[in-house]
Amino acid sequence: MADAAFSAGRAEIARGRFEAIRPCLADPKVVIGGGFIALLVVLAIFAPWIAPKDPLEQDVILGATPPAWMAGAEPGHWLGTDDLGRDVLSRVIYGARVALTVAFVAASLAAALGSALGLVAGWRRGWVDALVSRAVEIWMAFPPVLLSILLVAVVGAGVGSVIAAIAIIDWTRFCRVVRAETINQASSDYVTAARAVGFSRTRILMREIFPNVLPVLIALVSLEMGIAVIVEAILSFVGLSVSSDTPTWGGMIAQGRQLVHESAWILIAPLTMLFLTVLAFNLLGEGLRRALDPALQR
Amino acid sequence: MSKPVLAVHGLSAVSARDRAPILHDVKLIVNRGETRGLMGESGAGKSMIGKAILGVLPRPVRVTAGQIRFEGQDLLTMPGPSLRRLVGERIALIPQDPMTALNPGRRIEGQLTDGLRLWRGLDRNAARKIALKLMEEVHIRDPERVLASYPHELSGGMRQRVLIAAAFALEPKLIVADEPTTALDVTVQKQILRLVRAMQRAHGTAVLFITHDLGVIAQICDDVTLLFDGRVVEEGPTAEMFERPRHAYTQALLDACPRYDRPRAALRAVPAEVIARLRAEAASAP
Amino acid sequence: MSRDLLVARDIRVAFGGGRRLFAGPAPRVDALKGVSIRIARRETVGVVGESGSGKTTLGRVLLRLVEPDAGSVEFDGQDITRLSQAAMRPLRRRMQPIFQDPLACLNPRRTILSIATEPMLFHRVAASRAEADAKARAIFDRFSLPAACLGRYPHELSGGQRQRVGIARAALLQPDFLLADEIVSGLDVSTQAQALNLIAGLTRDLGLSMAFISHDLSVIRAICDRVYVLRLGEIVEEGPCDAVFAAPAHDYTRALIDSIPLPTVTPDWLRRTSAAEVTA
Numbered sequence: 001m002a003d004a005a006f007s008a009g010r011a012e013i014a015r016g017r018f019e020a021i022r023p024c025l026a027d028p029k030v031v032i033g034g035g036f037i038a039l040l041v042v043l044a045i046f047a048p049w050i051a052p053k054d055p056l057e058q059d060v061i062l063g064a065t066p067p068a069w070m071a072g073a074e075p076g077h078w079l080g081t082d083d084l085g086r087d088v089l090s091r092v093i094y095g096a097r098v099a100l101t102v103a104f105v106a107a108s109l110a111a112a113l114g115s116a117l118g119l120v121a122g123w124r125r126g127w128v129d130a131l132v133s134r135a136v137e138i139w140m141a142f143p144p145v146l147l148s149i150l151l152v153a154v155v156g157a158g159v160g161s162v163i164a165a166i167a168i169i170d171w172t173r174f175c176r177v178v179r180a181e182t183i184n185q186a187s188s189d190y191v192t193a194a195r196a197v198g199f200s201r202t203r204i205l206m207r208e209i210f211p212n213v214l215p216v217l218i219a220l221v222s223l224e225m226g227i228a229v230i231v232e233a234i235l236s237f238v239g240l241s242v243s244s245d246t247p248t249w250g251g252m253i254a255q256g257r258q259l260v261h262e263s264a265w266i267l268i269a270p271l272t273m274l275f276l277t278v279l280a281f282n283l284l285g286e287g288l289r290r291a292l293d294p295a296l297q298r
Numbered sequence: 299m300s301k302p303v304l305a306v307h308g309l310s311a312v313s314a315r316d317r318a319p320i321l322h323d324v325k326l327i328v329n330r331g332e333t334r335g336l337m338g339e340s341g342a343g344k345s346m347i348g349k350a351i352l353g354v355l356p357r358p359v360r361v362t363a364g365q366i367r368f369e370g371q372d373l374l375t376m377p378g379p380s381l382r383r384l385v386g387e388r389i390a391l392i393p394q395d396p397m398t399a400l401n402p403g404r405r406i407e408g409q410l411t412d413g414l415r416l417w418r419g420l421d422r423n424a425a426r427k428i429a430l431k432l433m434e435e436v437h438i439r440d441p442e443r444v445l446a447s448y449p450h451e452l453s454g455g456m457r458q459r460v461l462i463a464a465a466f467a468l469e470p471k472l473i474v475a476d477e478p479t480t481a482l483d484v485t486v487q488k489q490i491l492r493l494v495r496a497m498q499r500a501h502g503t504a505v506l507f508i509t510h511d512l513g514v515i516a517q518i519c520d521d522v523t524l525l526f527d528g529r530v531v532e533e534g535p536t537a538e539m540f541e542r543p544r545h546a547y548t549q550a551l552l553d554a555c556p557r558y559d560r561p562r563a564a565l566r567a568v569p570a571e572v573i574a575r576l577r578a579e580a581a582s583a584p
Numbered sequence: 585m586s587r588d589l590l591v592a593r594d595i596r597v598a599f600g601g602g603r604r605l606f607a608g609p610a611p612r613v614d615a616l617k618g619v620s621i622r623i624a625r626r627e628t629v630g631v632v633g634e635s636g637s638g639k640t641t642l643g644r645v646l647l648r649l650v651e652p653d654a655g656s657v658e659f660d661g662q663d664i665t666r667l668s669q670a671a672m673r674p675l676r677r678r679m680q681p682i683f684q685d686p687l688a689c690l691n692p693r694r695t696i697l698s699i700a701t702e703p704m705l706f707h708r709v710a711a712s713r714a715e716a717d718a719k720a721r722a723i724f725d726r727f728s729l730p731a732a733c734l735g736r737y738p739h740e741l742s743g744g745q746r747q748r749v750g751i752a753r754a755a756l757l758q759p760d761f762l763l764a765d766e767i768v769s770g771l772d773v774s775t776q777a778q779a780l781n782l783i784a785g786l787t788r789d790l791g792l793s794m795a796f797i798s799h800d801l802s803v804i805r806a807i808c809d810r811v812y813v814l815r816l817g818e819i820v821e822e823g824p825c826d827a828v829f830a831a832p833a834h835d836y837t838r839a840l841i842d843s844i845p846l847p848t849v850t851p852d853w854l855r856r857t858s859a860a861e862v863t864a
Contacts, residue, residue, distance in 0.1 A: 189689035198676030513845030
């Protein structure tokens with residue numbers, strides 16, 4: 001008898017958890033933004049099978065042919081070719097690989113580093129907080145893009161350097177927000193109640209406070225991914241990202257810029273993808289922020 | 299027989315969002331120079347009535363029937379600009395929370411003289427003179443310093459005195475006091491209540507005193523109207539209602555009040571049957 | 585075994601007062617200036633004071649949620665003032681707080697069941713999840729809380745239900761001492777009566793001691809045996825409720841009592857001024 005009541009109770013809780021996630025899926029921003037990113041992930045993973053041509057294959061004879069709906073197009077090149085005869089569509093699809101890799105890894109690293117420091121600083125306060133806060137303030141005084149260019153120029157180009165540069169610079173953003181939210185939650189009565197039960201400080205931080213900081217963090221991660229994509233594009237525009245063979249949107253924009261009058265599509269295609277991707281990350285972040293918090297504070 | 303300053307008849311309001319009734323057929327009269335208490339538990343709708351009178355109902359709330367007659371004119375049918383003028387000049391509010399009711403970014407003098415300068419057209423010096431006089435009336439000892447201060451530099455009781463001074467500044471005919479002492483310490487509360495009573499007598503103002511505190515109602519209000527769920531349950535002179543309540547709900551509320559002059563005794567929450575009866579009465583009413 | 589469960593001696597707590605980098609010393613607030621109170625077994629003691637009296641700080645010092653700058657706290661004969669966190673842990677089960685704001689004191693991301701059962705499992709008051717669940721259901725039943733509450737989140741319950749959950753959570757640990765900090769302030773008269781009856785019944789049935797902090801003397805009279813009157817960090821009067829209310833010795837106590845409006849029309853109440861009111 002007790003078992004039946006017990007499992008009924010457990011089932012109630014499982015339902016309760018699902019109820020908490022549902023608002024996320026109902027929010028149009030989350031669906032649209034998240035849907036686009038999911039699509040992009042699929043494109044990136046299955047690029048070798050989806051992309052019509054080899055992105056590196058050059059064919060000078062077919063250089064700078066326009067996209068399929070314009071006169072003079074070559075069959076099989078839906079978005080035309082660039083001046084070296086490489087298929088623009090394929091390069092855009094492969095470009096998603098670099099963009100998403102940088103976005104996910106760099107944002108996660110920045111988030112992990114920033115949150116860890118932010119949680120500890122906000123919970124312990126005292127000299128730990130003073131130290132971390134000063135570090136953040138000093139760090140944020142540097143202009144981020146210039147700093148990342150400097151870092152990559154010194155360390156050497158490559159995806160790894162780009163990711164490291166973004167993570168090293170942007171952790172401060174997470175640190176500030178997480179610290180503020182931690183301090184806010186720490187002053188709540190439910191934390192006092194947990195202390196009164198006798199839970200250890202670490203347990204309170206990880207099991208009581210952190211889950212309440214998570215929504216803000218998740219939204220910020222999504223926004224950070226959008227920022228990472230742009231930073232990578234800037235760095236590859238400047239030529240400090242991956243080698244010039246590997247297709248990147250920034251690199252394509254740099255090339256396309258020089259031919260914008262005659263072959264505008266070489267510029268427009270990657271630019272549009274960049275724009276849509278960042279927009280999608282922003283929408284997702286906004287939607288998650290709204291959906292995760294008010295659901296529990298209504 | 300006094301002439302009513304405020305006469306509310308048949309006031310009904312609903313929430314536009316879910317059609318839930320907020321007020322139903324509320325009747326309320328405040329006579330000149332008298333204090334009427336508007337009493338009820340949270341959610342009874344007493345604050346809503348205050349807001350309806352001042353014309354500041356929150357957007358989802360809509361009045362569906364009734365009149366609010368102030369000095370003969372129906373406030374609900376008045377056009378916007380005339381309503382604002384009338385309310386600005388002749389009706390004043392003493393708000394609940396002195397912390398948030400004052401603009402933290404402005405000095406007291408400015409906030410106190412806003413109404414005087416807007417509706418009486420006074421210049422800065424003339425308004426300031428009146429402000430100083432009001433400071434004296436509310437027993438603020440250092441009026442010059444207070445006028446030059448920012449709200450966060452004053453105590454809660456001091457802020458409430460400033461708000462009371464602001465309320466009486468334009469010599470209104472009616473003051474709506476919305477839980478003005480709830481946020482204050484009890485010793486400060488008594489001082490403030492005494493002050494409101496004194497100012498009221500001096501200026502001949504009528505007061506609609508909204509609160510859930512039965513003790514405050516008993517000591518400061520001549521008449522009282524009791525609300526439950528947006529409906530009037532009982533009304534009448536305070537002494538009569540508190541000593542010989544006609545409705546079981548009134549009696550139940552009085553029984554639930556802890557009293558320091560009675561030794562330790564079990565308090566009786568409002569019995570479920572009384573609530574049930576109230577709901578039944580509400581359902582059967584037109 | 586002494587009669588007193590909790591004894592606080594000469595507690596001093598001050599906030600601020602540190603040095604700032606480029607300014608002078610930070611302003612120092614003396615919240616408690618040498619306060620001593622004792623709470624016997626099975627006794628309900630009231631602590632009354634207005635804002636700035638230090639009553640909330642005192643409550644937290646009793647539970648060692650705030651460290652006193654001076655003075656000692658003794659629980660069940662043992663000096664707990666300087667115990668380590670680890671040594672305090674088993675004692676914490678025996679002294680539990682109940683808070684004023686029922687929404688803020690419940691973790692918004694945990695289900696009610698989790699909030700109620702985690703502490704029990706932590707302190708091994710219940711040996712298994714099943715036992716913890718059963719105990720939770722039993723007490724919820726006793727408090728007239730529907731079993732459906734258990735699967736919900738705090739924001740989905742009404743204010744009165746949350747209040748009872750807060751009390752249930754504390755009671756489930758089978759403590760010896762409860763600290764109730766302004767738990768009925770801001771409640772409707774009817775909800776207040778329910779909550780007070782609930783807590784009075786609980787302390788009586790389980791033989792608990794309780795420190796009841798409030799600014800409302802009428803509420804204190806309703807459920808406390810003894811009362812301490814706190815003003816600006818000092819105790820100005822103490823004694824059995826009946827005695828203190830019948831014949832208050834200190835001016836401030838008299839002013840406090842006088843300032844309470846009773847729900848009986850008393851024409852001269854407003855005019856009456858006690859000597860201490862002018863200086864209060």
